Amino acid sequence: MYFPTAGIEVSFWVPPLVAFAISFFTSMGGVSGAFLLLPFQMSFLGYTDPSVSATNQLYNIVAIPSGVYRYCREGRMVWPLTWVVVAGTLPGVFIGAFVRIAYLPDPKAFKLFAGGVLLWIGGKMVLELLKKKGKNEKVVSEKRFQELVRSHKKVEHQENRAAQAPIPSVKVIQFNLQRLKYTFYGEEFNVSFWGIFALSLVVGVVGGIYGIGGGAIIAPFFVAFFKLPVYTVAGAALMGTFVTSVAGVAFYQLMAPFYPNMSVAPDWLLGIMFGLGGMVGMYLGARCQKFVPAGAIKWMLAGIIMLTAGKYVLGFFL
Numbered sequence: 001m002y003f004p005t006a007g008i009e010v011s012f013w014v015p016p017l018v019a020f021a022i023s024f025f026t027s028m029g030g031v032s033g034a035f036l037l038l039p040f041q042m043s044f045l046g047y048t049d050p051s052v053s054a055t056n057q058l059y060n061i062v063a064i065p066s067g068v069y070r071y072c073r074e075g076r077m078v079w080p081l082t083w084v085v086v087a088g089t090l091p092g093v094f095i096g097a098f099v100r101i102a103y104l105p106d107p108k109a110f111k112l113f114a115g116g117v118l119l120w121i122g123g124k125m126v127l128e129l130l131k132k133k134g135k136n137e138k139v140v141s142e143k144r145f146q147e148l149v150r151s152h153k154k155v156e157h158q159e160n161r162a163a164q165a166p167i168p169s170v171k172v173i174q175f176n177l178q179r180l181k182y183t184f185y186g187e188e189f190n191v192s193f194w195g196i197f198a199l200s201l202v203v204g205v206v207g208g209i210y211g212i213g214g215g216a217i218i219a220p221f222f223v224a225f226f227k228l229p230v231y232t233v234a235g236a237a238l239m240g241t242f243v244t245s246v247a248g249v250a251f252y253q254l255m256a257p258f259y260p261n262m263s264v265a266p267d268w269l270l271g272i273m274f275g276l277g278g279m280v281g282m283y284l285g286a287r288c289q290k291f292v293p294a295g296a297i298k299w300m301l302a303g304i305i306m307l308t309a310g311k312y313v314l315g316f317f318l
Helices: 014-029 034-044 051-073 079-103 107-134 140-158 193-210 215-224 230-258 268-291 294-317
Strands: 170-175 179-184 187-192
Touching: 014 034, 014 051, 014 230, 014 268, 014 294, 034 051, 034 107, 034 294, 051 230, 051 268, 079 170, 079 179, 079 193, 079 230, 107 215, 107 294, 179 193, 179 230, 187 193, 193 215, 193 230, 215 230, 215 294, 230 268
Parallel strands: none
Antiparallel strands: 170 179, 179 187
16 A cells, blocks of 8 residues: 555555554553654654654544543543643644754654654653662552452452442642642642643653654653652543644644645555554553553553664664
8 A cells, every 4th residue: 555645655454553552552651652653654664754753643633532531431531730731732842843844854863863852761761660669669559559450350240330349530639820639549649730831841842843742751751750640640641642743733734835845744544544553552552551550551661662762873873
């Protein structure tokens, strides 16, 4: 199957299958998988034009709603956190898209940038995980959540639905221009409004350049620096990525006429095919997340990020 905008030919089943496999695992950590889909397009499909970033964001638009729906249904969407993320990343994503088109059109330079971003993200996650392991990390909410899930499954098999233990949900107790506070299964989490906003702005710029919407960057930060449980940040990170991806695709499409000799607008057919596979993968990943230990999810994300980053950085110098 030929995709004219991307200038590549690939079997029709490859894009949705690859997107499904990636999104199933990454969506458990609040990441759409776009940060891994981009290397696949550039390294395996040979799609290196600036429009690959826009195509990647189009994938987010199609795929993410199914995962967000699942998190909403289970009461694990922290909506105030989501809106702060969106408010911060939206301005940044426009700046990032312009930088990508004007200053990083060369595939080799872009790969070095992408590798550096991923290496930094992955390094932060690994250091935090090793630090927590050395200090015998106390993860009360996550352990309680796993215990509740096991209890829920046991009741489900032994009693009727009316007797099932309820799945814990998020309850916001304060939200203003200073603080965001919410509880999750008996624990209170308190974060700075402006801290989240500033982080989101930086993430928006980087995400706009890379074409990932920022979820792959902001989700690890929420977990590592703001000490928020991965079970509650996943939905917010995905929703923020969705909104910023809509803005990113629109910006790339509007900028395309100003760069007639460069492929800038997204490959709509390829992006939609990736998105359809990602849609199924994200829904199933969001549904299965509560049955997977948080530590395993974090190590999985860190490992994938570090391997991809190493490949890009070494590829630039070799």
